[in-house]
Amino acid sequence: MFNQKQWNQLLAQGERGLQERVKTECRHYTSIDLKGAKLQLIHIQMIAEILQENKTLTSLNLDSNNIDSEGAESIAKALIKNKTLTTLHLGLNNISDKGAKSIIQALIENQALISLDMSGNHIGCDGISNITDLLENNRTITTLDLYCNNIGVQGAKRIAQALENNKTLTSLNIGLNNIGDEGAKNIAQRLEKNKILTSLNINYNNIGNEGAKSIAQALEKNYTLTFLDLYFNPIDDEGVKSIAQAIAKNSSLTFLNLGANNIHDEGAENIIQALKTNKTLTALKLDSNHIGYEEQAKIEQALERNIHVASLFHGKGIMRVLKKVLSKFWI
Numbered sequence: 001m002f003n004q005k006q007w008n009q010l011l012a013q014g015e016r017g018l019q020e021r022v023k024t025e026c027r028h029y030t031s032i033d034l035k036g037a038k039l040q041l042i043h044i045q046m047i048a049e050i051l052q053e054n055k056t057l058t059s060l061n062l063d064s065n066n067i068d069s070e071g072a073e074s075i076a077k078a079l080i081k082n083k084t085l086t087t088l089h090l091g092l093n094n095i096s097d098k099g100a101k102s103i104i105q106a107l108i109e110n111q112a113l114i115s116l117d118m119s120g121n122h123i124g125c126d127g128i129s130n131i132t133d134l135l136e137n138n139r140t141i142t143t144l145d146l147y148c149n150n151i152g153v154q155g156a157k158r159i160a161q162a163l164e165n166n167k168t169l170t171s172l173n174i175g176l177n178n179i180g181d182e183g184a185k186n187i188a189q190r191l192e193k194n195k196i197l198t199s200l201n202i203n204y205n206n207i208g209n210e211g212a213k214s215i216a217q218a219l220e221k222n223y224t225l226t227f228l229d230l231y232f233n234p235i236d237d238e239g240v241k242s243i244a245q246a247i248a249k250n251s252s253l254t255f256l257n258l259g260a261n262n263i264h265d266e267g268a269e270n271i272i273q274a275l276k277t278n279k280t281l282t283a284l285k286l287d288s289n290h291i292g293y294e295e296q297a298k299i300e301q302a303l304e305r306n307i308h309v310a311s312l313f314h315g316k317g318i319m320r321v322l323k324k325v326l327s328k329f330w331i
Contacts, residue, residue, distance in 0.1 A: 001031040008037075019046045026050060031059040035089070044071040051078035051085065061089040063117070072099030076106035083112050091119040091145070097127030104130040108137045119147035119173070128155040135162035135169060142168055147201070148176040156183030163190040163197070171199040175229065184211030191218035191225065198224055203231035203257070212239030219246035219253065226252055231285070232260040237267035244270035248277045256281060260288040268295040275302040281309050 002025060010021045026032065032047075039047075044067045051057065067075070072095045079085070090103070100123045107113055123131070128151050134141065151159070156179035163169070179187070184207045191197070207215075212235045219225070235243075240263050247253065268291045275281070286299075302309075 001033055002026055002029045003033045004035070004037045007034055019049065022046065023050045023053075026054060027056060030056055031061075032057060033059075033061040034065070035061050036064040039065045039067065041067070041071055045074045048074040048078040051075070052081045054082070055084055057082075057085055059087040060085055061087075062093065063089045063091040065093055067093045067095065067099075069094075069096050069099030069102070071095075073102045076102035079103070079106040079110045079113070082110070086113060087115040088113055089117040091117045091121070091147075093121055095121040095123070097123050097130070100127045101130045104134045107134055107141070111138070111140050114140055115143035116141055117145040119145045119149070121149055123149040123151065125150075125152050125155040125158075127151075128158050132158045132162035135159070135166045139168055143171040144169060145173040146177070147173045149174075151177045151179070153178075153180055153183045155179070157186045160186035160190045163187075163194055167196060170197060171227075172197060173201040174205075175201045176204040179205045179207070181206075181208050181211035181214075183207075185214040188214035188218040191215075192221045194222065195224050199227035200225060201227075201229040203229045203233065205233060207233040207235065209235060209239035209242075211235075213242045216242035216246035219243070219250045223250075223252045227255045228253060229255075229257040230261070231257045234262055236262040237264055237270070240267035241270045244274040247271070247274040247281065250278070251280050254280055255283040257285040258289070259285045263289040263291060265290075265292050265295045267291075268299065272298050272302050275299070275309060276305070284309050 006025065007022070010018060010025065013021065034047075039062070044062070044065070047062075051060070062075075065071075067090070072090070072093070075090070095103070095118070100118060100121065103118070107116070123146070127149070131144075131146065135144075149155075151174065155177065156174065159172075159174065179202065184202065184205065187200075187202065188211075191200070207230065211233075212230075215228075215230075235258070240258065240261070243258070244267075247256070263286065268286070271284075271286070272295075
């Protein structure tokens with residue numbers, strides 16, 4: 001991997017001839033990781049030019065470099081010509097909707113990239129229309145990270161519509177986007193019919209009970225989703241009851257994160273009942289809720305009947321539960 005240390009060594013030799021030195025060095029690698037390297041626009045443009053000609057690189061990480069929309073346009077031009085890159089990280093770069101449009105238009109032509117990280121780029125609802133074009137026209141992207149882009153309810157609706165026709169996306173992260181109950185409902189409606197997506201992150205999204213009920217309904221009909229992250233949403237016992245009932249019937253989900261919601265003992269009791277019949281869940285996170293020690297003890301008992309699940313609590317509860325689970329593998 002060509003990393004920041006090697007980059008700094010080449011940069012220390014001066015700007016003159018830097019592009020040729022980097023170009024020569026990168027011939028020996030399949031991956032470039034320059035996350036947080038404080039690259040200037042001229043450096044981004046240089047890397048983009050190298051990318052156009054390079055035949056060995058499969059992964060490029062430019063996270064946290066503030067490349068903005070102009071830098072994104074340079075990368076986009078390279079993506080049109082490059083046929084080997086499969087993973088691209090552009091998170092936290094202030095790309096905005098303008099830069100996102102350039103990247104997405106390039107990827108509609110590019111049929112090599114598999115994984116795209118555009119998290120934390122202020123794309124907004126307007127920029128999401130470009131993302132939906134990608135989902136509807138690209139046939140190679142399997143992993144898409146749009147975490148923290150302020151897409152809101154309307155953005156969630158557009159993504160949901162695009163999921164209806166997409167046949168390749170298996171992992172979607174739209175956490176911290178304030179999609180709310182309405183946005184969650186739209187995503188859930190597509191999940192009922194979607195047979196491709198296996199991983200969905202919708203944490204930090206202000207999803208309440210109504211959104212949780214829609215997701216639960218989808219889980220009863222969906223048999224491909226294996227990973228669901230609902231961390232830090234205001235879902236209380238009412239919403240968790242619906243999710244628990246869905247878990248009891250669902251036979252595909254292996255990871256469920258309900259940490260930092262508003263779950264009390266009543267909600268925990270419903271989860272306990274679900275664990276009696278569910279045989280596929282391997283990781284259940286319930287930390288930072290309001291579950292008493294008595295209910296934690298009951299979940300311990302449920303775990304004794306199901307050695308596959310690791311249920312997480314803060315403090316002493318987590319150690320007690322994990323010791324119970326782990327001891328079963330060392331008999």
